Each structure stands twice: as C-alpha cells, then as structure tokens.
Amino acid sequence: MAPPTVLVTGGAGYIGSHTVLEMLNAGYNVICVDNLCNAYSGGASKLPEALSRVQEITGKKIHFYRVDITDREQVRSVFQEHKIDMVAHFAALKAVGESCRIPLQYYHNNMTGTNVLLEAMADNNVFKFVYSSSATVYGEPQFLPVTEEHPTGNCTSPYGKTKYFTEEILKDLCKSDKRWAVVSLRYFNPVGAHISGRIGEDPNGEPNNLMPYIAQVAVGRRPKLSVYGSDFPTKDGTGVRDYIHIVDLAEGHVKALDKLRNIAETGFFAYNLGTGVGCSVLELVHAFERASGQKVTYELVDRRAGDVATCYADAKLAEQALGWKATRGIDKMCEDTWRWQSQNPNGYAQK
Ligand SMILES: NC(=O)c1ccc[n+]([C@@H]2O[C@H](COP(=O)([O-])OP(=O)(O)OC[C@H]3O[C@@H](n4cnc5c(N)ncnc54)[C@H](O)[C@@H]3O)[C@@H](O)[C@H]2O)c1
Numbered sequence: 001m002a003p004p005t006v007l008v009t010g011g012a013g014y015i016g017s018h019t020v021l022e023m024l025n026a027g028y029n030v031i032c033v034d035n036l037c038n039a040y041s042g043g044a045s046k047l048p049e050a051l052s053r054v055q056e057i058t059g060k061k062i063h064f065y066r067v068d069i070t071d072r073e074q075v076r077s078v079f080q081e082h083k084i085d086m087v088a089h090f091a092a093l094k095a096v097g098e099s100c101r102i103p104l105q106y107y108h109n110n111m112t113g114t115n116v117l118l119e120a121m122a123d124n125n126v127f128k129f130v131y132s133s134s135a136t137v138y139g140e141p142q143f144l145p146v147t148e149e150h151p152t153g154n155c156t157s158p159y160g161k162t163k164y165f166t167e168e169i170l171k172d173l174c175k176s177d178k179r180w181a182v183v184s185l186r187y188f189n190p191v192g193a194h195i196s197g198r199i200g201e202d203p204n205g206e207p208n209n210l211m212p213y214i215a216q217v218a219v220g221r222r223p224k225l226s227v228y229g230s231d232f233p234t235k236d237g238t239g240v241r242d243y244i245h246i247v248d249l250a251e252g253h254v255k256a257l258d259k260l261r262n263i264a265e266t267g268f269f270a271y272n273l274g275t276g277v278g279c280s281v282l283e284l285v286h287a288f289e290r291a292s293g294q295k296v297t298y299e300l301v302d303r304r305a306g307d308v309a310t311c312y313a314d315a316k317l318a319e320q321a322l323g324w325k326a327t328r329g330i331d332k333m334c335e336d337t338w339r340w341q342s343q344n345p346n347g348y349a350q351k
C-alpha cells in the first residue's frame with residue numbers, strides 16, 4: 001500500500017521545514033505549499049532554500065507550490081493535482097507584538113486561510129488534520145504545570161486569539177461531521193535546529209523570540225540582548241518558559257500523523273508539546289554561552305506587554321496518547337542552535 005501523502009502548509013518555515021524532514025524520514029510523501037511571506041525563496045531554484053536543503057539531507061523529493069492559502073483557487077488546484085490523505089497546517093503569521101498592531105491582517109491570514117483550507121479538504125473528502133496551536137491559548141496560567149484541561153481563550157494578543165478561535169472552529173466542525181479527525185498540537189517554546197546545521201530558525205528582520213535573538217548576539221549580528229523584565233516572581237526574576245527542541249516537536253507531529261493514519265476514532269484531540277521543565281531567560285543565556293563559547297551581552301530592561309511570568313507544560317497526555325516524549329535538553333537545544341547560526345550567520349540568505 002502506498003505511503004500516505006501529507007499536504008504541509010507553511011512547509012518552508014522554521015517548524016514546517018523541520019517537520020517535513022522527519023515526515024520524509026518516516027516514509028510519508030509530502031506536498032508543501034507556502035506563500036514565502038516569511039521564508040527565504042532561494043532565488044531561481046523552484047524550491048525555497050530550506051526545503052532544498054531538506055531534500056539534500058533526506059535524499060527524498062518534495063513537491064512544492066508557491067500558494068497563498070487564503071486564495072481558494074490556488075488551494076483547490078493542489079487538491080486536484082494530488083491525492084492527499086492528511087493535512088499538517090503550519091501556515092500563519094505568528095508575531096505577537098505585530099498582531100496587536102495589524103489585527104485584521106492576522107485574522108484574515110490565519111482564520112480565512114484556515115477556513116479556505118478546511119473547505120477544500122471537505123470538498124475533496126480529506127478529514128485528517130494536524131493543527132499548529134500554541135500554549136498562548138492558555139493565557140496567564142492559573143496553575144502549573146499547564147495541562148490540556150487548563151481553560152483556554154484568555155489570550156493576550158490577536159495572534160493568540162487566532163489560535164484559540166481556530167481550535168473552537170475545529171471543535172464545532174468535529175461535532176457537526178463525524179468524519180473529521182483533528183489533532184491540535186499546543187507547542188510551548190520551540191527552539192533549536194536540525195543536527196546537520198543546514199536548517200534552522202531564520203526570522204525576517206529583528207527576531208521577536210528569545211533564542212534567535214541570543215544566537216544573533218552570539219554570532220555578532222546584534223550588539224546585545226534586551227532582557228524583558230527582571231522583577232517577575234521567578235527564580236532569578238526573568239521570565240520562565242518551557243523550551244522544546246524543534247526535532248522533538250517535529251517527531252511529535254509524526255506521532256500525531258501515525259495516530260490519525262491508524263485510528264478509526266474521529267473527533268478533536270489537543271495535546272501539549274513541551275518538556276515539563278521551566279527555564280528562565282538568564283538560564284538560557286548562560287546555557288548558550290556554555291554551548292557556543294561566546295559571550296552574550298545583555299541588558300535588563302522593562303517587561304514586554306503581554307508576557308506571562310511563568311509557563312511550562314504537563315506533557316503526560318501526549319506521552320500516553322501519542323507515545324511521544326521530548327528527549328533533548330536545554331544544552332542540546334543551545335548546541336544545535338549554535339551550529340546552525342555559526343554555519344549560517346545570515347541565515348538562508350548566505351549560501
Ligand atoms: N515558533 C513558535 O514559537 C511557535 C509556537 C507555537 C505555535 N507556532 C505555530 O507554528 C506554525 C509555524 O510557526 P513557525 O515558527 O515555523 O513560523 P514561520 O513563520 O517560520 O513559518 C510559517 C510559514 O507559513 C508561511 N505562511 C504564512 N502565511 C501564509 C499563507 N497565507 N499562505 C501560505 N503560507 C503562509 C510563511 O511564509 C512561513 O514559511 C505557526 O502556525 C505558528 O503560529 C509557532
């Protein structure tokens with residue numbers, strides 16, 4: 001029997017490219033769509049640079065289409081071109097601060113895009129869906145570690161609300177039509193890079209997130225890191241998060257696809273993808289200095305609007321239901337990030 005074909009939206013992005021790599025290694029066929037609004041196009045070659053390197057690493061072929069998922073005709077054409085068995089949906093805008101400045105663009109891109117995709121799936125009898133959700137749907141945690149039973153919806157940004165609203169749409173869809181089987185993966189803080197150092201996180205412009213900012217300071221692209229807040233009720237006053245290695249995260253997606261592939265069970269399932277370990281900003285800075293041998297200059301500044309003090313996962317349900325558990329620790333996350341950043345000081349732009 002032919003291996004299943006997975007349509008991956010946003011496959012040229014940070015998490016998408018790492019997950020495509022693990023899907024190919026697990027024997028899935030992969031079709032990628034991406035509008036490259038936040039991915040390096042790689043110039044003349046048909047494939048975006050990140051996917052070209054994934055092909056190089058795996059020796060496997062990727063079908064790529066430059067498609068905007070808000071464009072109904074473009075999306076439909078992909079379903080007409082290929083027999084698709086499942087969809088893994090990464091495509092979204094994801095900068096928390098930017099979403100507060102341009103909420104309508106976020107609601108259009110993330111919500112309309114997802115609805116167009118879901119309609120095309122239903123029209124083509126495709127009902128197996130893995131969704132990129134986020135711990136941000138939990139808002140300020142009311143208890144720790146955060147379990148999947150924690151209330152959702154108290155989001156601190158339009159970005160977070162697009163994740164929460166989409167989960168609610170998916171729950172209603174599953175209630176209305178028993179053919180839908182949906183796994184919503186709530187990522188905590190994905191960081192790191194594939195061990196090859198050939199693919200990694202390459203944000204456009206100034207990084208919003210901590211790890212890429214630290215890496216760019218270490219490699220000399222930025223003068224110093226601003227540490228947002230040193231008066232939180234945490235071990236050293238700085239924000240505490242659950243950093244999870246991108247390859248652990250990618251492997252979690254393969255487990256979710258395996259579950260959807262093999263089960264007769266349908267409905268909506270949400271799982272936390274985290275390590276269960278909290279790590280502060282300063283702990284991450286010091287771990288990165290040890291891994292890279294580079295000094296990371298930083299300055300303690302005021303808190304960033306919308307930041308919670310502490311957030312880390314209870315990931316037991318994913319272990320029970322998916323047979324998945326994160327295995328890589330903070331030092332490995334820093335080592336692998338440094339290998340990527342030091343080999344690609346300017347990200348994908350530099351061959
Ligand atoms: N990185 C994180 O910390 C994090 C945490 C939780 C959830 N997520 C979610 O995971 C997913 C991937 O995140 P990432 O960090 O890889 O981001 P990313 O920006 O690297 O990847 C997203 C990809 O989607 C593409 N895209 C965006 N809008 C599109 C559209 N309308 N049509 C087609 N392609 C489009 C972008 O070009 C990009 O390649 C997102 O849904 C994000 O919200 C990310």
Ligand SMILES: CC(=O)N[C@H]1[C@@H](OP(=O)(O)OP(=O)(O)OC[C@H]2O[C@@H](n3ccc(=O)[nH]c3=O)[C@H](O)[C@@H]2O)O[C@H](CO)[C@H](O)[C@@H]1O
Binds near residue numbers: 096137209213241281
């Ligand atoms: C718990 C939670 O909701 N996590 C989500 C949130 O990540 P976070 O906002 O938790 O990720 P981040 O990397 O932006 O911040 C992590 C920590 O580093 C601090 N920091 C960050 C950058 C910097 O230059 N200096 C600094 O000090 C920040 O205050 C926080 O304490 O948003 C991400 C998208 O962006 C993802 O959706 C994450 O799932």
